[in-house]
Amino acid sequence: MNPIPFLRPQLPSLEAIGAYYRLAEEARFYSNGGPCERLLRERLSDHLGGVGCVPVHNATSGITIAVRAVTDAAGTGDRRFVVMPSYTFVATAGAVRMLGYEPLFIDVEPAAWQMDGEALTDVLTQRGTEVAAVLGTHTFGLPPAAKVQQGWQEICAEHGVPLVIDAAAGFGAVDDTGTLTGRDQAPHVFSFHATKTFGIGEGGLVTTLDADLLERIDALHSFGFVQGRLATYAGVNAKMDELHAASALAVLDGFDEILRRRREIAAYYREHLEPHGFAFQTGAAGGTWQAGYLVAPDAATRAAVLSGAAAASVGVTAYYDRPVHRHPAYADAPVHGGMTVTDDLAARALALPMANDLSEQERQRVVEVVLDAARGR
C-alpha cells in the first residue's frame, strides 16, 4: 500500500496564480503594495466582514510587529514579560524574544486546550505591572468560545495590558457563535505557510479593527513609513511581495471548498475515534484542520499509535509533544503556576494526516491503523 504522508500541501496551480500575477507584470510593480497586494487586502477584508488587513511575509514577523504596535500604543513597551501559553509552536515565543521580551508561560485548560483564563487572571494580578503584553494563542488555529476570548480581553483591559492573538493556523476558523476569527480590536496574526490550510509558501496576515493599531502595524511592516518615505515608526521590512499576494488571491478563490473538505475529513476522524477514548478540542467543528489534532486516552496508547502508524507508513505524528518551556532555548524562561494540563496534553497529543485531497480510502486506513494500534497495546 502507498504510504500516507502526514501532510500533502497543495498550492494553487501556476495558471491560477498567473492570472493574478499578470496584474503585477502589467503594472511593472512587484512589491511595495502593488496591484495584487492591494486587491488581496480588499478581498481579505471583505472575507472577514470589514476588518483592517496587513499582509506580511510570514506570521512570525507579523507577531513581532503586532506586539510592538500594541506595546507602543499602550505605553507598556519598557516592561519585561510577554505572557503566553506554552502549549504552542516555538515561533510564538521566538517572535517576542526577538523584541527583547521574556516569555512568561502559563497553562492551558484541558477541554479546549486554550490559554487558561484563571491562570491569566492570576499572573496579571501578581505580576501585571511587569507585563508588556499578553500573546494569547488559538491552539491549532481554533478560537476559544467567544465568551472565553471576551474574558481574556476583559482581564487584560482591567490590568491595562494589551492583547495580541497568535491565530497562526486559523484563517477561516469560526468560534461557537459562528463568527470568523480575526474581526477584533486586538490584532490577530495568521500564517499562510505552505503547510497551513490557507497556504501560499511563506506569508501571513495581521488583522485589527482598531484604526490606530492598523496604522502602526501597516507602518511597522514597511520601514515605519506612514506617508511617503517618512519613517514615523521604527519599522522593519515584512511586506508581502506580488507573487505571494497573487498566490493568496488564487487560494482565496477556492478556499471555501478546501475548508469544506478538511472539515469533512476531520468529522470522519472524530466520528470513528471519539467512541474509543480519543479526544478532540472543544469547538473542533469550527477548526481549519491543518492536521487532524487529537489526544490519545493515555501516553502508552499514544506510543502504540505512533509505532503502529510508522510500521504501516501512515504519517501520524505528535503535536505538541514538547511544549515551548521544554525546548532548550526557553528552558530558562519563567513559568507562572503549574503546567499540569500542558504537560499532560503533550504526553498524549497526536496529529493525523490531512490534505485537501485525502481520499476516503486513505482516511479509512488512518482510522484503522490508529484503532488497531490502540487495541493491540
Ligand SMILES: Cc1ncc(COP(=O)(O)O)c(C=O)c1O
Ligand atoms: C502557533 C504558531 N505561531 C506562529 C507560527 C509561525 O508562522 P510562520 O511560519 O508563518 O512564521 C506558526 C507556524 O506554524 C504557528 O503554528
